[in-house]
Amino acid sequence: TDTGLYTCTATNAAGNASLSYSLHVQAPPQLWIGDGERHLAAVANTSLRIHCHAMGIPPPQIQWLKDGHPLDGQEGVLLSEDGGTLLLTRVGLGHQGLYTCQGSNWAGLAQAEVQVSVHVPPSIEPSAVDLAIPENSMASLECLASGLPAPDITWFKGQEQLWPGAGLTLSRDGKLLQIPRARLSHAGSYRCV
Numbered sequence: 001t002d003t004g005l006y007t008c009t010a011t012n013a014a015g016n017a018s019l020s021y022s023l024h025v026q027a028p029p030q031l032w033i034g035d036g037e038r039h040l041a042a043v044a045n046t047s048l049r050i051h052c053h054a055m056g057i058p059p060p061q062i063q064w065l066k067d068g069h070p071l072d073g074q075e076g077v078l079l080s081e082d083g084g085t086l087l088l089t090r091v092g093l094g095h096q097g098l099y100t101c102q103g104s105n106w107a108g109l110a111q112a113e114v115q116v117s118v119h120v121p122p123s124i125e126p127s128a129v130d131l132a133i134p135e136n137s138m139a140s141l142e143c144l145a146s147g148l149p150a151p152d153i154t155w156f157k158g159q160e161q162l163w164p165g166a167g168l169t170l171s172r173d174g175k176l177l178q179i180p181r182a183r184l185s186h187a188g189s190y191r192c193v
Helices: none
Strands: 004-012 015-023 027-035 039-043 048-057 063-064 075-081 084-089 098-104 108-125 137-141 144-147 155-157 176-179 188-191
Touching: 027 098, 039 048, 048 063, 048 098, 048 108
Parallel strands: 027 108, 039 108
Antiparallel strands: 004 015, 027 048, 048 084, 063 098, 075 084, 098 108, 108 144, 137 176, 155 188
């Protein structure tokens, strides 16, 4: 680099004089998140660490934003001493959004962004487990599954996976299994996964 001490010296028969300058070359910030990720996914109720790498001369001051708003003093959000690492101690749906790491020094301003999405593990709400219906009537079995992203639902009768057709219909999202004309052969143990 060109940073350093520069000296100008004037010399003649009567002597010499010199003047020194100390030159400090500043470099604007360069920032990137983690290994260059643009999107991070976290599982609800776990922790998430986001690291912002910063280079520049002098070292840049770091500030974090979420969806354009400063992340100062929010509960469950911790910052490392240098500001380069953001820790979400217990991820919830409210933590989804665009996180921005801003770095500034006398030479300029830069930022890096990462989109954070939150995944919620699948869960199934309990419902009636014993159904008795008359032969040739409609049987409807519901699987009230939720999660983010929406889970894929598979139905089984005993150990055999069920598919639409052969007297069975499945809703597009898989949550509803219907047997339009129940027969004795349809009796058994059904489960959704």
